[in-house]
Amino acid sequence: MALIVQKYGGTSVGSIERIANVARRIKSWHDQGHRLCVIVSAMSGVTDQLISQAKQLNPHPNDREMDSLLSTGEQVTISLLAIALHAIGVPAESFTGARAGILTDGTHTKARIRNISPERVLASLQNGNVGIIAGFQGQNDEGYITTLGRGGSDLSAIAMAAALKADVCQIYTDVDGVYTTDPRIVPTAKKIPVLSYDEMLEMASLGSKVMQARSVEFAKKFNVPFEVRSSLTETEGTLVKSETPDMESVVVRGVSLDRKQAKITITGVPDKPGFASRLFRALADAAINVDMIVQNISAAGVTDISFTVGSDELDKARRAAQPVITTLGATGMLAQEGIAKLSIVGIGMKSHSGVAAKMFESLAAAGVNIQMISTSEIKVSVIIEESLADQAVRAVHDAFGLSA
Amino acid sequence: MALIVQKYGGTSVGSIERIANVARRIKSWHDQGHRLCVIVSAMSGVTDQLISQAKQLNPHPNDREMDSLLSTGEQVTISLLAIALHAIGVPAESFTGARAGILTDGTHTKARIRNISPERVLASLQNGNVGIIAGFQGQNDEGYITTLGRGGSDLSAIAMAAALKADVCQIYTDVDGVYTTDPRIVPTAKKIPVLSYDEMLEMASLGSKVMQARSVEFAKKFNVPFEVRSSLTETEGTLVKSETPDMESVVVRGVSLDRKQAKITITGVPDKPGFASRLFRALADAAINVDMIVQNISAAGVTDISFTVGSDELDKARRAAQPVITTLGATGMLAQEGIAKLSIVGIGMKSHSGVAAKMFESLAAAGVNIQMISTSEIKVSVIIEESLADQAVRAVHDAFGLSA
Numbered sequence: 001m002a003l004i005v006q007k008y009g010g011t012s013v014g015s016i017e018r019i020a021n022v023a024r025r026i027k028s029w030h031d032q033g034h035r036l037c038v039i040v041s042a043m044s045g046v047t048d049q050l051i052s053q054a055k056q057l058n059p060h061p062n063d064r065e066m067d068s069l070l071s072t073g074e075q076v077t078i079s080l081l082a083i084a085l086h087a088i089g090v091p092a093e094s095f096t097g098a099r100a101g102i103l104t105d106g107t108h109t110k111a112r113i114r115n116i117s118p119e120r121v122l123a124s125l126q127n128g129n130v131g132i133i134a135g136f137q138g139q140n141d142e143g144y145i146t147t148l149g150r151g152g153s154d155l156s157a158i159a160m161a162a163a164l165k166a167d168v169c170q171i172y173t174d175v176d177g178v179y180t181t182d183p184r185i186v187p188t189a190k191k192i193p194v195l196s197y198d199e200m201l202e203m204a205s206l207g208s209k210v211m212q213a214r215s216v217e218f219a220k221k222f223n224v225p226f227e228v229r230s231s232l233t234e235t236e237g238t239l240v241k242s243e244t245p246d247m248e249s250v251v252v253r254g255v256s257l258d259r260k261q262a263k264i265t266i267t268g269v270p271d272k273p274g275f276a277s278r279l280f281r282a283l284a285d286a287a288i289n290v291d292m293i294v295q296n297i298s299a300a301g302v303t304d305i306s307f308t309v310g311s312d313e314l315d316k317a318r319r320a321a322q323p324v325i326t327t328l329g330a331t332g333m334l335a336q337e338g339i340a341k342l343s344i345v346g347i348g349m350k351s352h353s354g355v356a357a358k359m360f361e362s363l364a365a366a367g368v369n370i371q372m373i374s375t376s377e378i379k380v381s382v383i384i385e386e387s388l389a390d391q392a393v394r395a396v397h398d399a400f401g402l403s404a
Numbered sequence: 405m406a407l408i409v410q411k412y413g414g415t416s417v418g419s420i421e422r423i424a425n426v427a428r429r430i431k432s433w434h435d436q437g438h439r440l441c442v443i444v445s446a447m448s449g450v451t452d453q454l455i456s457q458a459k460q461l462n463p464h465p466n467d468r469e470m471d472s473l474l475s476t477g478e479q480v481t482i483s484l485l486a487i488a489l490h491a492i493g494v495p496a497e498s499f500t501g502a503r504a505g506i507l508t509d510g511t512h513t514k515a516r517i518r519n520i521s522p523e524r525v526l527a528s529l530q531n532g533n534v535g536i537i538a539g540f541q542g543q544n545d546e547g548y549i550t551t552l553g554r555g556g557s558d559l560s561a562i563a564m565a566a567a568l569k570a571d572v573c574q575i576y577t578d579v580d581g582v583y584t585t586d587p588r589i590v591p592t593a594k595k596i597p598v599l600s601y602d603e604m605l606e607m608a609s610l611g612s613k614v615m616q617a618r619s620v621e622f623a624k625k626f627n628v629p630f631e632v633r634s635s636l637t638e639t640e641g642t643l644v645k646s647e648t649p650d651m652e653s654v655v656v657r658g659v660s661l662d663r664k665q666a667k668i669t670i671t672g673v674p675d676k677p678g679f680a681s682r683l684f685r686a687l688a689d690a691a692i693n694v695d696m697i698v699q700n701i702s703a704a705g706v707t708d709i710s711f712t713v714g715s716d717e718l719d720k721a722r723r724a725a726q727p728v729i730t731t732l733g734a735t736g737m738l739a740q741e742g743i744a745k746l747s748i749v750g751i752g753m754k755s756h757s758g759v760a761a762k763m764f765e766s767l768a769a770a771g772v773n774i775q776m777i778s779t780s781e782i783k784v785s786v787i788i789e790e791s792l793a794d795q796a797v798r799a800v801h802d803a804f805g806l807s808a
Binding site: 023056057076078082083086094099 | 461
């Protein structure tokens with residue numbers, strides 16, 4: 001008899017048949033006596049089609065009108081899902097973001113949730129209804145519809161779970177959980193039953209396919225446990241929750257891999273204050289996502305700074321960095337594509353020594369050279385040759401005994 | 405410098421190109437310095453597609469959810485139209501029915517407008533925006549989205565024009581006005597420049613193609629003059645307004661024709677109170693639209709009652725009438741398809757005698773037999789053989805000198 005929040009993404013509700021299938025899944029939970037609040041996305045393809053229509057009329061459509069336009073996608077899904085539930089005898093009521101009491105700031109197309117007034121939804125649940133809520137959208141102070149940007153429906157689900165004080169928040173997706181590493185690389189990779197928020201955030205390449213960092217951060221902030229699970233099977237997924245002492249017994253939780261990285265090294269940087277700030281301000285102003293940054297101790301008054309970006313942003317990053325190099329008198333810039341970032345993640349690392357050494361040893365034994373190293377409390381990342389990435393993942397995954 | 409309400413139907417906004425075209429038309433009015441409030445329907449086909457999707461999931465979808473579902477159709481159009489206007493430099497703001505302050509009763513799928521609070525729209529107009537409002541929809545006391553049923557967007561336009569105290573309400577459609585008769589039958593038929601509300605209502609076969617009676621009645625009740633005109637040309641259409649003395653100078657305004665009518669005659673009806681009420685209650689309960697009703701003086705204690713229905717409702721009407729005939733002891737029932745109703749309409753009739761006689765003479769001269777006659781203050785209708793309908797219309801149209 002729990003209060004369960006579920007979220008189904010665009011693929012899970014991508015056709016009339018799939019909506020009917022989601023309705024049957026909801027019914028099976030409902031029949032067990034649980035109270036349910038279900039957040040849904042627009043049917044897959046709908047949002048892109050609306051964007052395309054708007055851009056045909058205006059290459060730079062107004063953000064406020066785009067929000068009103070795109071919000072119709074989820075509004076269609078909530079009504080269709082409620083109608084499908086009625087057909088199989090499950091009482092249900094649909095709610096737009098506004099009717100569900102999701103209040104946001106006024107930043108159209110990427111609004112932030114400010115507050116949720118869940119009274120209407122709670123009253124409907126108390127009347128025995130399944131509440132069906134449009135994800136990705138809310139309303140600002142002035143009554144305008146807003147949307148939450150990428151990954152917004154996950155955010156709606158987490159926030160709704162917090163507001164309703166739900167017992168569980170289930171994020172249904174097309175993978176059945178988070179694995180110790182990509183099973184396409186290591187077929188014996190196993191599903192991780194429990195992860196901390198921080199581990200989920202650090203499992204970049206694994207986690208980000210499942211959920212945007214933003215939603216995980218929100219869940220961490222409001223301490224909302226959530227489960228990532230498949231909308232195609234009945235198996236349990238991965239539960240993400242706040243750190244508990246027993247989590248530390250597992251030293252390394254998983255091995256994560258980001259391909260398509262590129263590295264830029266600025267050589268001969270004068271060892272004076274201000275260079276790094278100027279450099280990364282210029283990159284930020286060009287909207288370039290910088291990932292790892294490594295700077296060594298200077299020798300003879302000059303030093304090197306290396307950083308990584310997505311390989312599709314390499315050219316843009318070089319153009320943005322060049323004026324800073326020229327102005328502040330560094331000697332040069334080296335760029336390299338074809339690299340990958342391999343990370344081991346686990347909160348157990350904090351209390352275990354020798355983790356990094358073990359990782360480096362396994363890479364050396366596999367003949368993989370390490371180009372850059374960066375560490376955090378719960379992660380060790382290395383930059384390696386992309387062509388060696390698969391064998392590197394297998395070696396590290398094996399070294400930490402992560403296979404099933 | 406007028407305040408103009410315009411309404412564009414689903415065909416006028418049926419594609420991205422057509423929305424761009426409507427935007428250009430609005431711009432030309434806006435550039436003349438007028439303030440504009442524009443009501444739009446869903447793009448043609450969208451509403452039917454949504455209905456079809458819902459029916460695939462549930463043959464009897466919930467009315468409230470259907471309203472929420474169907475309202476997305478207009479919500480897409482308003483945003484796309486606003487975005488198109490921005491592209492050509494016209495400031496515009498879109499409003500769902502709810503945001504426009506359209507408050508209705510709670511009768512989902514065929515709600516009635518109760519009240520309009522136009523403050524938000526007025527404020528936006530005062531800020532220089534063109535207000536773009538979703539037709540066909542409103543919101544009830546409880547915050548649920550409602551829809552107004554067939555012809556609802558016309559109703560939204562008329563009601564908005566009343567609330568805004570607009571100078572003009574223009575209903576754009578795919579015909580360029582109301583004609584003296586169907587130009588496909590009489591090529592010399594001419595466009596009627598001015599009609600009274602009552603004449604518009606009585607011009608059934610001409611008027612109903614253009615606008616539902618409901619919207620005309622609403623316009624009459626709140627005295628909102630409106631103009632029916634084409635969204636494809638620039639020519640003036642037909643202005644519909646309250647009766648003025650000079651309208652009476654034209655005796656007959658137009659000739660209207662309803663095809664696909666059927667006639668039922670109940671014979672040997674005992675001339676006692678109660679038969680007609682029982683008969684038409686039974687037909688009403690079966691949701692049959694009865695049009696003309698004719699009863700003659702009784703002879704020898706029995707009489708005949710004839711009435712007309714749409715020919716597609718003939719079988720249903722016979723089944724509904726049979727029990728009454730049996731119970732109350734009429735002698736029989738005759739049914740006839742293949743008839744048509746021809747009407748002349750004009751408020752001038754009230755003050756001119758001999759109008760009906762002239763009509764009957766012209767029909768006799770054309771060799772058309774009259775089967776039933778019914779009159780109102782501003783209309784004379786006759787039932788004739790459908791195969792003779794075209795020549796009958798030509799004869800009557802000619803007799804009253806209606807050709808251009």
